Amino acid sequence: MAETKADHVMDAKGLYCPEPVMLLHNKVREMGAGEVLQVLATDPSTQRDIPKFCAFLGHELIAQEEDADIFSYLIRKGEG
Numbered sequence: 001m002a003e004t005k006a007d008h009v010m011d012a013k014g015l016y017c018p019e020p021v022m023l024l025h026n027k028v029r030e031m032g033a034g035e036v037l038q039v040l041a042t043d044p045s046t047q048r049d050i051p052k053f054c055a056f057l058g059h060e061l062i063a064q065e066e067d068a069d070i071f072s073y074l075i076r077k078g079e080g
Helices: 019-030 046-057
Strands: 008-012 036-041 060-067 070-076
Touching: 008 019, 019 036, 019 046, 036 046, 046 060, 046 070
Parallel strands: 008 036
Antiparallel strands: 036 070, 060 070
């Protein structure tokens, strides 16, 4: 994963669409602009949904990777 350190971690392993993105939406609301969230998930649909979520709402997807069926994302909350 990228060298960026996460300020928050959200574990969505074992959850399926649409739960990971719903939790992500709520978690990002609680964060301050510029803070970084690491999301851990096992649902393959997050590979599509999380990048779209970030693009639509103006958050930066810093990194995205898969290791042993766990998808990990680093997201920086946008200013808006």
